[in-house]
Amino acid sequence: MSISIKDVAEKAGVSVATVSRVLSEGPVRADTKERVHAAIKALGYRPNLSARRLRTQHAQTIGLIVSDIRNPFFTAVGRGVEDAAYRAGMRVLLCNTDENVERERMYLRLMQEERVTGLILAPTLAMLDQLQKNPLQFPAVLIDRAGAGGLYDSVVLDNREAANTLVEHLFEEGYRRIGGVFGQTSATGLERRDGYCASMKARGLTPDPRLLPPTVDAGEKAMSEWLAGPDAPEAIIASNGLLLMGVVKAAQRLGRAIPSDLAVAGFDNEDWTEVVGPGLTVIEQPVHDIGRNAMSLLFDRLQNPGLAPRKVVLSGRCIVRGSTLASKPAALAENRSAPLTGAAAMNP
Amino acid sequence: MSISIKDVAEKAGVSVATVSRVLSEGPVRADTKERVHAAIKALGYRPNLSARRLRTQHAQTIGLIVSDIRNPFFTAVGRGVEDAAYRAGMRVLLCNTDENVERERMYLRLMQEERVTGLILAPTLAMLDQLQKNPLQFPAVLIDRAGAGGLYDSVVLDNREAANTLVEHLFEEGYRRIGGVFGQTSATGLERRDGYCASMKARGLTPDPRLLPPTVDAGEKAMSEWLAGPDAPEAIIASNGLLLMGVVKAAQRLGRAIPSDLAVAGFDNEDWTEVVGPGLTVIEQPVHDIGRNAMSLLFDRLQNPGLAPRKVVLSGRCIVRGSTLASKPAALAENRSAPLTGAAAMNP
DNA sequence: ATGAAAGCGCTAACAT
């Protein structure tokens, strides 16, 4: 049993109410306040947050559920959330679902049992669906992956635009057979795929998107097979940093030079994308802003629960590096304009 | 106000005690149990963890305080901890101090206010000191950075051995002017520095260690100046993944080729170290094991508080890649054996 | 300015 407010009250010769007032900076005479502080120090008293929360019905806690803590995108977003939360005197409860709906459900339950003040959530596709049917009991903001739904506040990237930017850039550099690997567990992965497909078609090219688990290993495995086959692309787009890493690993393993054998572009401007090979062309997401915006939407909603759901759409910034800047013979470039299906047809 | 056990009891026509028994799988008749479950479902009841914790005096919570969540080493350790915790029915409270003693103290206070069951902590140097003077009120396990102190259980890498392994490897490859950058905020950084210095001296070489804040930027800045100066090393050791990244960035910025202009070795086998340049030689830490071992020590202590503090020392594995494998003329190698101070002296 | 007392939601004796 640890030291309670009662022990402090006894030691200071006052009532528990007075101690409580001292703790909450209430009206207390200076000398009694001093006596109480002395007692607190002498006993090493620390308030019990469980008791306080139970009494006040105020958790002062923001839940943050992300799908993969190993993904630097989410750690960066987390920092944004944390900074804003602590400025507001709130704690952050960080949970990691591993893109696993089971765990996601478990953590959502936990959040409810903790009676969190609000929640910031990067849901899987499956969860996104459930959230529309069974709305949450507390204010929530969706990040990174909001889908179309209109029940929740959200802050996302303009994924279609960003994917289009990458396709456009590759097209202008002369690439035609442009493939793409996309995370299959998130609305974001799908949106980037859609943007890619639309952009390809708009240029008269045949899209070749592959949906994968958003992990390094899945990316490497899929790309290894793809690159070794007859329908190998001459440029590839990866929908997040983990898949991008997988692509690079596969290219290296197969001895494909970047960009001369394979041009590479992707999402997430992580440190390593700058130093690998000739540098990787990426869409940089305003990671910290995503976190901050999410908190800001959340606080607005806490103050005014009646607000209509808002969607904040941020833009990515395309950082062009050497991985997409092959300068090659025009002849080869000509060759490239053959539609992707042409080559694919060679492989019945 | 949310739904409480009382509402459920009323709806099911039983007492709150019975509901509580149902929740804790106590002895309840099958049909009443069913009625209670029905009521729970109908009302969407979820237990209030604050109340439960207050009553049971059992937080069922493991605190985890790390110094930098952006460092993949710590996210990986975190996963190990989380896995073990959830298997034991415990929650993890993850906090991130940014190597900032202020925040570290704040979080330590928070842990106490949450009345955590136990704590896993990667302390800064300054905190390590305080921990010896003012012991914590609850069981704690130090990870990554334990220093010499004997008050706490700890699980660490054999840092001196690992640093020696790197020096030895570089020496055998013919490098003589071997510099090192080490994190200045952790016992681990200092131990690796000491191991490096001892190993250098044992080979008749003059060590040139630099202590830095353990960040990419600090590493890049320091190395840029170092490499541009007259006492530039021909090989460099970096004491963690962030500094290692800084070294690589600096080398690239200055147009130094790896390994022909600068050999590079470091700690932490992150994905990117495999794909950058010729691949980076690194010490791989058993990251997941560190987390798991920490939890295991913690649980042992919870069951038996009287145990004497134990220190688990794990070994790193040296992964040799191209960044340290320059094959160069013997003449150059001869040149290299000139003591580092010789060159340094040219710069008064 | 301070104290007495109720009660937040829950569990665990102790009754029945």
Add this chain to the structure above:
DNA sequence: ATGTTAGCGCTTTCAT
């Protein structure tokens, strides 16, 4: 097997 009740540590009326 089930109900009654005390109390975990705290805040917050309501008195004084």
